[in-house]
Amino acid sequence: MLPVHLQNVSKVYTSRRGPVLAVDDITLDIASGELFFLLGPSGCGKTTLLRMLAGFIDPSQGQIFFGPKDVTHLAPERRDAAMVFQNYALWPHMTVFKNVAYGLEVRRVDAAQRRQRVGELLETVRIADRATAKPMELSGGQQQRVALARALAVRPSCLLLDEPLSNLDASLRAAMRWEIRRIVKQAGTTAVYVTHDQAEALAIADRIALMREGKLVQMGSGRELYESPNSRFVAEFLGEANFIAGQVVAEQSGVLKVQTAVGALLARKGLASPSTGQSVTCCIRPEGVRLLSSPGQAEARVQAKLTEWTHLGESARFKVTLSGGIELAGAAMPARATAAVGQELPIYLSAADVTILPQ
Ligand code: ADP
Ligand code: MG
Secondary structure, eight states: OOOEEEEEEEEEEEETTEEEEEEEEEEEEEOTTOEEEEEOSTTSSHHHHHHHHHTSSOOSEEEEEETTEEOTTOOGGGTTEEEEOTTOOOOTTSOHHHHHHHHHHHTTOOHHHHHHHHHHHHHHTTOGGGTTOOGGGSOHHHHHHHHHHHHHTTOOSEEEEESTTTTSOHHHHHHHHHHHHHHHHHHTOEEEEEESOHHHHHHHOSEEEEEETTEEEEEEOHHHHHHSOSSHHHHHHTSOOEEEEEEEEEEETTEEEEEETTEEEEEBOTTOOOOTTOEEEEEEOGGGSBSSOOTTSOEEEEEEEEEEEEEOSSSEEEEEEEGGGOEEEEEEOGGGOOOOTTOEEEEEEEGGGEEEEOO
16 A cells, blocks of 8 residues: 655646646645545546546646656556446456456466465455356446455555446445445555545545546545535535525634624634634534524524425424525434424524635
C-alpha cells in the first residue's frame, strides 16, 4: 500500500463539439491504506480521474505519484494499481479460481504459491466454496467478490473501484458496501472508490472528495461534509437540506444570532466566519427540525404549521410551513410525535443543527 498524490491534474478531451475539460486542476493526497471516495454527479469527471490513476488515460496536465514515484506517464501494468470494473469484466470461460489466479500466472508466480494465494483470497471474499464455478453460474454479488479477489491477487499498492455496486439490487448493495470495506481493510491496500451514490460514500468512506464539473469542491470525512458543508451544492448532494437566509446580528461564545424572516435563529459557524451585519445562509438538516424542545440547549422556538407527515416505519418525514411561507422538511421518530397534519405547533431549532454556509 502506498499514499497517492495528485498535483494539479487536468484532463481535456477533444471531441467533435470541441474541447471538454473533464478534470480541472485537482490536487489531493490519499493516505496509505485509506478508503478514499471520489463522489459527485454523473459527468463530473470521476471516472476520468480514476482512469488517470490506473494509467488508461494520460493527464493533459499535472502529475500523479504513488508513494515517491512519479507514475504520470507509466503504462497501467507498470504502476501497481488494480481496477475493479462496474461490469466486473470477469473472463467467462475461466473458473473462479482461474480468474483470480490469472494475474499471478502472468507474473510467473509458481503453482504452489499461486494456489495458496488464491485460496486465501477466496476465503477473504467468502467465495471459496465456488472456486470451480464459472462466472455465469454466480449471482451478481458473488461475481463482485470474484472481481475484488482478482484485483487484489497481485497485491496492488492501489485498488481502484469504479461504481462497483451499481449492477446490484438495492438490498445487496447495502450489504456489499460493508463487505468491500472489510475486504479492502483486510488487504490493507490504498483504495480509491468512485460513486455518484452519497449514501455509499457516507457509509464506508474514510474520506470523501466531492467533485463538480471537473473540480474538487470539498474534501473530508463523511461527517465533516454532512455537518459542515462549504456550499449549498455540498449540503444538497449529501442529503436533504433546508436553507434560510438571514443576517448575523450578534455573536456570543461562538454561537451566532441570525435574524431571518421567521425570527431570530441561533447558529453555529460551520466553515464560515461571518461578521456581524453580514448576510448569510443557514443550512438545517431534516433531523435538526425538531418537534420537541431539548432543555438546556441553545435553541430557537419557531411557530409552524404541520403540512405533511409521512410514516416510514423506523422514522417519519414531515413538512412544516413557517411564517412568510417558508417550508422546512423534517425527520422524526414517529413514536414521539403526536401532531396531526394541519395543526399549529412550535418547532425547535438548536444552534448545533443550524449551520452557516460560507459565502
Ligand atoms: P463521471 O464518471 O463522473 O460520470 P466522466 O469522467 O465519465 O464522468 O466524464 C466527465 C466528462 O467528460 C463528461 O462531460 C463526459 O461527457 C466527458 N467525456 C468522458 N469521456 C470522454 C471522451 N472519451 N471523449 C470526450 N468526452 C468525454
Ligand atoms: Mg463514471
